[in-house]
Amino acid sequence: MITEIESQIYSAEAEYLSSQDLGVLKTQILYLEERLKIYEQLRTQEAEIFQYAANQISKNFADESELKVKQALKHWLLILRYCGMAMLFNDSLYLQQQILSWLSAQIEARQTQDLEKHLYSYLHKRLKKVLGNEQFSILQPYLEQSKNALLK
Numbered sequence: 001m002i003t004e005i006e007s008q009i010y011s012a013e014a015e016y017l018s019s020q021d022l023g024v025l026k027t028q029i030l031y032l033e034e035r036l037k038i039y040e041q042l043r044t045q046e047a048e049i050f051q052y053a054a055n056q057i058s059k060n061f062a063d064e065s066e067l068k069v070k071q072a073l074k075h076w077l078l079i080l081r082y083c084g085m086a087m088l089f090n091d092s093l094y095l096q097q098q099i100l101s102w103l104s105a106q107i108e109a110r111q112t113q114d115l116e117k118h119l120y121s122y123l124h125k126r127l128k129k130v131l132g133n134e135q136f137s138i139l140q141p142y143l144e145q146s147k148n149a150l151l152k
Helices: 002-014 019-060 066-089 092-110 113-131 133-150
Strands: none
Touching: 002 019, 019 066, 019 113, 019 133, 066 092, 066 113, 066 133, 092 113, 092 133, 113 133
């Protein structure tokens, strides 16, 4: 997204943007505005979203060690934040390079895959409720990318 906007700006250095290019730029800016709203909502409601997930984990994984639960929650807190940034940039490669490339080894080493699969499903459910279907559909590809990379 950012590089697409930058590309339009660089094109405008040589000459004014054509009507078609200007329309593309306007669309990209509107799309960025929507993504910013989603990002801000994630930021302001992060505690509530994760409290719900933590409550569900406590209820359904009462025998799980507190350390593993905390680690899983921290993982998904980081993942959601990076998903938010990747969504802003419209760049799934950013997500892969910044967190997914190294976090999967940690999850595997700590043997928290089952716990994290359930945590993902609780977060998925809560995010869909908090964001609504339309906004959630914009964030969802990045969450799915994370799930597929980390919870094999």
